[in-house]
Amino acid sequence: MLQGHQTWVFDSKPVISGCAAVGGPFESNSALADDFDRLNEDLWLGQDSFEKAEKKLMEQACEIAIKKAGTKKEDVQFFLSGDLINQITSSSFTARTLGVPYLGIYGACSSSMEGLALASLLVDSKFAKNALAATSSHNAACEKQYRYPTEYGAQKPPTAQWTVTGSGAALVSQEGEGPRVVCATIGRVVDMGLSDPFNMGGAMAPAAVETITAHIRDMRLELSYYDLIATGDLGRVGHEIAVELLTKHGISVPKDKFTDCGILLYKEDQPVFSGGSGCACAAVTTYGHLVNRMKKGELKKVLIIATGALLSPMSYQQKESIPCVAHAVSLEM
Amino acid sequence: MLQGHQTWVFDSKPVISGCAAVGGPFESNSALADDFDRLNEDLWLGQDSFEKAEKKLMEQACEIAIKKAGTKKEDVQFFLSGDLINQITSSSFTARTLGVPYLGIYGACSSSMEGLALASLLVDSKFAKNALAATSSHNAACEKQYRYPTEYGAQKPPTAQWTVTGSGAALVSQEGEGPRVVCATIGRVVDMGLSDPFNMGGAMAPAAVETITAHIRDMRLELSYYDLIATGDLGRVGHEIAVELLTKHGISVPKDKFTDCGILLYKEDQPVFSGGSGCACAAVTTYGHLVNRMKKGELKKVLIIATGALLSPMSYQQKESIPCVAHAVSLEM
Numbered sequence: 145m146l147q148g149h150q151t152w153v154f155d156s157k158p159v160i161s162g163c164a165a166v167g168g169p170f171e172s173n174s175a176l177a178d179d180f181d182r183l184n185e186d187l188w189l190g191q192d193s194f195e196k197a198e199k200k201l202m203e204q205a206c207e208i209a210i211k212k213a214g215t216k217k218e219d220v221q222f223f224l225s226g227d228l229i230n231q232i233t234s235s236s237f238t239a240r241t242l243g244v245p246y247l248g249i250y251g252a253c254s255s256s257m258e259g260l261a262l263a264s265l266l267v268d269s270k271f272a273k274n275a276l277a278a279t280s281s282h283n284a285a286c287e288k289q290y291r292y293p294t295e296y297g298a299q300k301p302p303t304a305q306w307t308v309t310g311s312g313a314a315l316v317s318q319e320g321e322g323p324r325v326v327c328a329t330i331g332r333v334v335d336m337g338l339s340d341p342f343n344m345g346g347a348m349a350p351a352a353v354e355t356i357t358a359h360i361r362d363m364r365l366e367l368s369y370y371d372l373i374a375t376g377d378l379g380r381v382g383h384e385i386a387v388e389l390l391t392k393h394g395i396s397v398p399k400d401k402f403t404d405c406g407i408l409l410y411k412e413d414q415p416v417f418s419g420g421s422g423c424a425c426a427a428v429t430t431y432g433h434l435v436n437r438m439k440k441g442e443l444k445k446v447l448i449i450a451t452g453a454l455l456s457p458m459s460y461q462q463k464e465s466i467p468c469v470a471h472a473v474s475l476e477m
Numbered sequence: 478m479l480q481g482h483q484t485w486v487f488d489s490k491p492v493i494s495g496c497a498a499v500g501g502p503f504e505s506n507s508a509l510a511d512d513f514d515r516l517n518e519d520l521w522l523g524q525d526s527f528e529k530a531e532k533k534l535m536e537q538a539c540e541i542a543i544k545k546a547g548t549k550k551e552d553v554q555f556f557l558s559g560d561l562i563n564q565i566t567s568s569s570f571t572a573r574t575l576g577v578p579y580l581g582i583y584g585a586c587s588s589s590m591e592g593l594a595l596a597s598l599l600v601d602s603k604f605a606k607n608a609l610a611a612t613s614s615h616n617a618a619c620e621k622q623y624r625y626p627t628e629y630g631a632q633k634p635p636t637a638q639w640t641v642t643g644s645g646a647a648l649v650s651q652e653g654e655g656p657r658v659v660c661a662t663i664g665r666v667v668d669m670g671l672s673d674p675f676n677m678g679g680a681m682a683p684a685a686v687e688t689i690t691a692h693i694r695d696m697r698l699e700l701s702y703y704d705l706i707a708t709g710d711l712g713r714v715g716h717e718i719a720v721e722l723l724t725k726h727g728i729s730v731p732k733d734k735f736t737d738c739g740i741l742l743y744k745e746d747q748p749v750f751s752g753g754s755g756c757a758c759a760a761v762t763t764y765g766h767l768v769n770r771m772k773k774g775e776l777k778k779v780l781i782i783a784t785g786a787l788l789s790p791m792s793y794q795q796k797e798s799i800p801c802v803a804h805a806v807s808l809e810m
Contacts, residue, residue: 145603146554150578152604221479222663230563232583236666236787240800245483245663247591248583248787248802250565258580262595269602270478271485330555330578333569454569454581467573469581 148362151329152261154268157476161274161320162213164205165432167424168309170283175411179432180310181208187284187309195229198282198311201424202227202238205311206278209431213274213315220244220315221272224263226255227280227423228307230289234280244276253348253377254331254452255279256312256427257471261328263316264473268325273318280311281422290455291341303343305379305406306416312427322477323438323446329362329472331355333454339465341455345382345406345418348451351468352378353389355449359472360395368398371443374434376426376450376470379406379419405429405448426450438477446475481695484662485594487601490809494607494653495546498765499537500757501642503616508744512765513643514541520617520642528562531615531644534757535560535571538644539611542764546607546648553577553648554605557596559588560613560756561640563622567613577609586681586710587664587785588612589645589760590804594661596649597806601658606651613644614755623788624674636676638712638739639749645760656771656779662695662805664688666787672798674788678715678739678751681784684801685711686722688782692805693728701731704776707767709759709783709803712739712752738762738781759783771810779808 147153164181167174172183182204189197202225210217223242225235226249239246251258259277266272286307287294316325334354338347352375360366367373367390378386383404390397405426406419430448437443451470480486499515500507510516515537522530535558543550556575558568559582572579584591592610599605619640620627649658667687671680685708693699700706700723711719716737723730738759739752763781770776784803 146605150554221483226581226583231585231787233787235583236800236802237797239802240666240668243665245665246802247595247663248559250559250568250581250583252564262580265602265604266598269598269604271598271602272479330580332576332578333573335573454564454566464570467569469569469572469579 150358151327151362152265153327154264154325156268157324157326158264158267158316159320159324160314160322161317162209163314163431163435164208164212165312165428166201166204166310167428171310174409176409176433179436194282194285195233198234198280198285199237201311202234202278202280203241205313206238206242206276209313209315213320215274217242217244220274220276222247222266222275224249224259224275225278226250226259228252228286251469252452252454253421253423253425254450254469254471255423257448257450257473260314260473261330261471264325264328267316267318275316276313277316278311278313279423279427281307281424283307283309286422300417301342302417303346303381304417305344305419305421307422308420308424308428310424310428312424312431314431323435323475326474326476327363329355329359331470333467333469335465335467337465344421344453345379346385347466348453348468349378349382349385350389351470352386352449352451355470355472357393366396370445370447371401373402373447375404377406377421378404378451379421381418383407444477448473483691484660484695485598486660487597487658489601490657490659491597491600491649492653492657493647493655494650495542496647496764496768497538497541497545498645498761499534499643500761504643507742509742509766512769527615527618528566531567531613531618532570534644535567535611535613536574538646539571539575539609542646542648546653548607550575550577553607553609555580555599555608557582557592557608558611559583559592561585561619584802585785585787586754586756586758587783587802587804588756590781590783590806593647593806594804597658597661600649600651608649609646610649611644611646612756612760614640614757616640616642619755633750634675635750636679636714637750638677638752638754640755641753641757641761643757643761645757645764647764656768656808656810659807659809660696662688662692664803666800666802668798668800670798677754677786678712679718680799681786681801682711682715682718683722684803685719685782685784688803688805690726699729703778703780704734706735706780708737710739710754711737711784712754714751716740777810781806
């Protein structure tokens, strides 16, 4: 049910009965490589376009998540998915492969938690027994759509981020073993007037802060309640801004427990500028690394805040600043 | 709760407490002109791009829908919206204007019923008191994105359709006066191998048929149960294919009660080829004309099946056929 202004509390605590993280060649050398279910050596995944390669990543993640849950796709009632490609074709084409009733979503890099929140809502309110939430991104497909074709070799400032090649999927179920989804806070669109496509972390930080603030207000708790709080795609630059803003709002930030998926994912010597980003960033980190740590008993209560820059190349062509949104999901083992 | 494989039955029958249809200059001459809440004489709506004009249409529709419900935006918990522009910027920018927690969706022209279904689910399961669902399309913004810039004057075959300039919004509430949402059937992606962007109706007809078939199976009823059954964007060509396919599947089609929003909306002498289409097509027809007829007592039970071609210009550049999806919502007065 609704608690406070914008938080859904799931009384039945739906379970993530199976989840999967898959990645590309760059992710094979990442800090969290061991937490992936599958790593692909070929950036093309044997396909003739990067977009089709991205679809293939999502198909892999969905297949593995369903398998790990010990079920089959015929028992999945709904598939909720979104990605960064125009018309979210990775999601739609995967929905065609799966043949499961499909709800397309779009929240840019916040899509992972938007999908997980909606899937949990469907299961909690008995509108589904099993709902599959997925998202994906592909470095080469995104770079050419949102910035410059990679071949241009355009230089990037240190605030830029590296789009993750990968896909994450989670099967949310009424029954099963795994982390449970406690609640979700749906964010408002926040726009602080930033328009630099090479500083998405900076643009998205205020949206993350807005949603975190709403979450602790609606749930009447402090951030220290959690063993780990991870934003989605802020990178180092955005993360620092988020810490500053939260502190300014009078919110006590447990710095040793507050991190970002875009910082966690890659090694320090990988050339990712400020950190990782892309729809897959929060998804692979959550459904690989964080869920694994929860299962090992290292983490009990985790809050993930995926942040999305709802920009289009159009927004800066049209001299518009970038509207951003963040959705938070709380998991418990 | 879930009934059958893919239908959500809303026990509380959430009410459409306020809804609105707005249009552009071409819609001012349409067959349903009198059913619009607002018609704009200027295709640009005073903006400097067609994309911003589309956002303006959506802002108008949302504002009017909230006003007609006799409430204010502070009482709306969630805004669910999608459109055809890359990164659904019309929706995201409207979400910024509204300042209401936002869930972006993408179902191409099926977005209207995807949003209405999800908003009804939120309200029925007590995760929201009021949820606003909206969608929009703009003829000039869509034509240049999906086909050829209008200035090229490219000739079109008779199977082509006319993208509606407009926006429709509905406020779904726990309390209020208006048509009630009885149930929704979420569709699977269907792809019959068609790849002609000038015959979307033909590509989408099988998806409409798939969802109608699922709906009557899950709800254990016949199509004659309804006073009117309206598909969203099939136009004349797609509509005929849908009738044929349903008949072939052994489903009795009450032809006098089975129509399409893309046929209803425009006059026969308007140059719309096979009929209207675009996210706004089913939205303005439902939230204007159909709801008005329900309120007058002319229609009691209505089934709307919005159909979306989840194509991208990429799908045919990449020699892919077009995956399609349809979602059905049943209304009752």
